[in-house]
Amino acid sequence: MSRPAHRRPEYQKINKDLFVLTYGALVAQLCKDYEKDEDVNKYLDKMGYGIGTRLVEDFLARSCVRRCHSYSEIIDIIAQVAFKMYLGITPSVTCNNSSRNEFSLILDKNPLVEFVEELPPGRSSLCYCNLLCGIIRGALEMVHLAADVTFLQDRLKGDSVTEIGITFLKKLDEKKYRRKK
Amino acid sequence: MTVHNLYLFDRNGVCLHYSEWHRKKQAGISKEEEYKLMKDGFLAFQTSRYKLHYYETPTGIKVVMNTDLGVGPIRDVLHHIYSALYVELVVKNPLCPLGQTVQSELFRSRLDSYIRSLPFFSARAG
Numbered sequence: 001m002s003r004p005a006h007r008r009p010e011y012q013k014i015n016k017d018l019f020v021l022t023y024g025a026l027v028a029q030l031c032k033d034y035e036k037d038e039d040v041n042k043y044l045d046k047m048g049y050g051i052g053t054r055l056v057e058d059f060l061a062r063s064c065v066r067r068c069h070s071y072s073e074i075i076d077i078i079a080q081v082a083f084k085m086y087l088g089i090t091p092s093v094t095c096n097n098s099s100r101n102e103f104s105l106i107l108d109k110n111p112l113v114e115f116v117e118e119l120p121p122g123r124s125s126l127c128y129c130n131l132l133c134g135i136i137r138g139a140l141e142m143v144h145l146a147a148d149v150t151f152l153q154d155r156l157k158g159d160s161v162t163e164i165g166i167t168f169l170k171k172l173d174e175k176k177y178r179r180k181k
Numbered sequence: 182m183t184v185h186n187l188y189l190f191d192r193n194g195v196c197l198h199y200s201e202w203h204r205k206k207q208a209g210i211s212k213e214e215e216y217k218l219m220k221d222g223f224l225a226f227q228t229s230r231y232k233l234h235y236y237e238t239p240t241g242i243k244v245v246m247n248t249d250l251g252v253g254p255i256r257d258v259l260h261h262i263y264s265a266l267y268v269e270l271v272v273k274n275p276l277c278p279l280g281q282t283v284q285s286e287l288f289r290s291r292l293d294s295y296i297r298s299l300p301f302f303s304a305r306a307g
Contacts (some may be wrong), residue, residue: 031280053279054275056240057267060240061263061265062264093273142240143239154221
């Protein structure tokens with residue numbers, strides 16, 4: 001019987017430009033499909049959500065992070081492990097409130113907008129990277145954490161920094177899923 | 182030493198996959214009832230006849246493997262089933278729907294090959 005190769009999967013590098021241009025093409029197509037910025041933002045978020053629900057499994061499989069005991073631990077892992085793993089950047093983290101459930105990720109660099117200087121005219125409310133918000137939201141939901149994730153500031157809109165706000169809502173009840181059956 | 186059977190459950194208790202290799206007796210209950218018993222509250226245990234190994238991810242995916250008593254701790258094996266098989270072949274395939282039994286023949290055959298290649302799996306039971 002031949003021995004199967006159960007080597008670790010190889011993570012081949014692909015050209016970053018191809019990825020960035022593909023993302024840009026996606027946003028451009030959504031802009032053609034939908035007139036309103038809110039709709040484009042909504043669909044970017046929705047697509048991101050679908051990606052996030054799967055990407056989280058890959059993240060857990062590769063990073064072997066331990067269970068977290070606080071929201072700030074989770075945010076640190078998102079910023080220092082997940083962003084690093086998938087986008088090669090490490091946003092800095094701030095906590096926005098005393099009850100410690102509202103946080104911000106400040107993106108100094110963002111590879112997704114490398115070729116974008118400013119938003120096109122008539123698209124002033126477009127959240128170009130809204131896919132990221134959906135990804136984070138979908139990933140958190142799969143570990144039973146409900147969160148609102150939105151862009152609070154965006155360099156493409158003229159702000160001085162790009163800031164993603166993550167607000168943890170009430171923890172999803174695991175038992176709720178079993179009751180649904 | 183050998184492996185008897187293996188279950189894969191998701192966070193809602195849906196049985197995503199079941200395979201058996203050397204299972205001497207069928208339990209006297211239906212397969213559906215057997216799945217329900219398996220997923221509730223076990224971590225790891227052994228009886229005088231078999232050992233149950235359990236692995237759960239923060240996303241609620243549970244890998245449950247029953248072996249005979251000669252098999253030691255195999256957390257790395259269960260992690261490999263999750264990461265290199267389930268995640269690589271099912272989760273990352275956008276055409277594989279989640280939350281239901283895995284239909285992928287590639288997953289089934291790779292899992293089968295992997296189990297058969299394990300040092301504690303013998304082609305003949307016992």
